[in-house]
Amino acid sequence: MKHTFRSAASIAIATTMVALAACSGNSPEPNNSGGATATGTPPAETAAATKPAETRERVTIKLMANFNNADILPGDQAVIDKMEETLNVDLEWIVPPSTGYKEQLQLSLVSGDYADLILFPSETDDTFLNAVDEGIVIPVNSYLDQLPNIKEYTYDISWEAVQTKRDGNIYAVPRTSVARNDGFIIREDWLKNVGFEVPENREVTIDQFTEILRKFTFEDPDQNGKNDTYGFAAFLNTNKMIDPILSSQFGNLGWQKSGGGEFEYMTPMYDKNSAVYKEVLGYTQMAFKEGLVDPDSAVIDRGASNERLERGITGIRSEFAAYMPGTEERAKKIDPDADIEYLYVQDREGQLKGVAFGTATFGVWGLTNKAKEPMRALEVLEWLLSDEGWEIAKYGIEGVEYKMVNGVREYNPDVKASWRKSIVRRANDGDFFLPASAPVEQQQYLKKWVDRSIETVAFSLDQGFVPPASKEPAFMDFQLIWDETITKIMIGELPIDEFDSLLAQWYEKGGQKYVEQMNEYIKSTQQ
Numbered sequence: 001m002k003h004t005f006r007s008a009a010s011i012a013i014a015t016t017m018v019a020l021a022a023c024s025g026n027s028p029e030p031n032n033s034g035g036a037t038a039t040g041t042p043p044a045e046t047a048a049a050t051k052p053a054e055t056r057e058r059v060t061i062k063l064m065a066n067f068n069n070a071d072i073l074p075g076d077q078a079v080i081d082k083m084e085e086t087l088n089v090d091l092e093w094i095v096p097p098s099t100g101y102k103e104q105l106q107l108s109l110v111s112g113d114y115a116d117l118i119l120f121p122s123e124t125d126d127t128f129l130n131a132v133d134e135g136i137v138i139p140v141n142s143y144l145d146q147l148p149n150i151k152e153y154t155y156d157i158s159w160e161a162v163q164t165k166r167d168g169n170i171y172a173v174p175r176t177s178v179a180r181n182d183g184f185i186i187r188e189d190w191l192k193n194v195g196f197e198v199p200e201n202r203e204v205t206i207d208q209f210t211e212i213l214r215k216f217t218f219e220d221p222d223q224n225g226k227n228d229t230y231g232f233a234a235f236l237n238t239n240k241m242i243d244p245i246l247s248s249q250f251g252n253l254g255w256q257k258s259g260g261g262e263f264e265y266m267t268p269m270y271d272k273n274s275a276v277y278k279e280v281l282g283y284t285q286m287a288f289k290e291g292l293v294d295p296d297s298a299v300i301d302r303g304a305s306n307e308r309l310e311r312g313i314t315g316i317r318s319e320f321a322a323y324m325p326g327t328e329e330r331a332k333k334i335d336p337d338a339d340i341e342y343l344y345v346q347d348r349e350g351q352l353k354g355v356a357f358g359t360a361t362f363g364v365w366g367l368t369n370k371a372k373e374p375m376r377a378l379e380v381l382e383w384l385l386s387d388e389g390w391e392i393a394k395y396g397i398e399g400v401e402y403k404m405v406n407g408v409r410e411y412n413p414d415v416k417a418s419w420r421k422s423i424v425r426r427a428n429d430g431d432f433f434l435p436a437s438a439p440v441e442q443q444q445y446l447k448k449w450v451d452r453s454i455e456t457v458a459f460s461l462d463q464g465f466v467p468p469a470s471k472e473p474a475f476m477d478f479q480l481i482w483d484e485t486i487t488k489i490m491i492g493e494l495p496i497d498e499f500d501s502l503l504a505q506w507y508e509k510g511g512q513k514y515v516e517q518m519n520e521y522i523k524s525t526q527q
Helices: 008-024 074-087 098-111 126-133 148-152 156-161 188-194 206-218 276-289 295-299 302-310 321-334 374-384 387-395 440-455 473-490 498-525
Strands: 059-064 089-094 117-120 173-176 183-187 230-232 314-319 340-345 361-367 402-405 408-411
Touching: 059 374, 074 089, 074 374, 074 387, 089 374, 098 126, 117 126, 117 374, 126 361, 148 374, 156 173, 183 188, 183 321, 188 206, 188 340, 206 230, 206 276, 206 314, 206 340, 276 473, 276 498, 295 302, 302 314, 302 321, 314 321, 321 340, 321 440, 361 374, 374 387, 473 498
Parallel strands: 059 089, 059 117, 230 314
Antiparallel strands: 117 361, 173 361, 183 314, 183 340, 402 408
């Protein structure tokens, strides 16, 4: 089989060439000679796509993606071999180092040397939006009826999110991320040391959660005789801000039907008639003021936050249930008695419900005008979501990553694969995230919490829509003030009531138009 992987060296050379082209002001125009038009009308090859793969001419499909590893690993090589054999294609993968992915993506688009399929960071990423506007990324509507797996295993909210221009066209295939209501990982050994017993369903009230934070901070949960622990492990998100400790638990479920006021739909963050968001900020401020939060939270990222929990500096952090085993394994290397479990926090009515993150996507696959045979390119994603492909995406190739022993997969620890789980995902299939090499009993235990996270999710009605008002200069400039003020309120540098003044300014800087446009959009989706 022919395999092509673009190396870091070749990417560096391309970067230099693009930089020179940009300096000369002669950036090439988008190539519109591909196999589909900007309106998504498919070429004649669409009809031929239904033929058996072996009867079709072999073609090369170029894909650019952001994976954790830039270099292909043996387990992934076997998966790609299978894909190429089944689909009768050669796959050319362009996988730059993840830390420089967006820069390399932008350079490839500017140079005109871009792939047939590109994995963009998100449906709201500027690189993606610009590629759509310039006709580099083309609609996929015309192909979806022949891609039943992609249609079946993608959330409706995700399809709404990639109707980028709101012109009836769908401009990408979402890489689905299972929509879920994440809870918290917690040092169970600390719970035992401070004498706190969690209910069997692993659900506690807001007051009980606060009690745990205080015990973990002030009652020497690691029993080392020192005052050196903190209850909560916060961290900076991708926007370099700290997230509130609790949010959905106070009723912050994003855009929902309004309880009254000027607008039919509203989110607590912008609701002048609701105290919910101030309560969210107030709880986080209380925790910071009492010293219940790791003081390094304002300068560390997610990974460093998890590492501090593993070292026994903090006791609780928000996390996806399926990641418990990895956290516990690393923690036990430091402290053999470390025990990591899961915890949920109920809302004030005693219910478990939390808003899903974003639009249930983890990046989007854009089909470009470079694709001479668009359907063949999209079939790569389609096949991986089929029953045959999904089995391989979840578990790998038998005889390469694992062997069957008494009906159980026994994995070879020396064979690694990270790409196969990063290309596509099925909506609502939380099993995908369970560690395949873990004992069956452990998988079944984790599955309880993963399924519970999926069952209790709520969707915000905005469906990822970004109102045009958000692009106005005054609005964008004020966002910096908004972020800074919210952070200062949460860490206790400003009083809670400062939010009232901030919200009034936000409406003056374009927020009124923002809410009006959001209401117009939501109404259009509810008909």
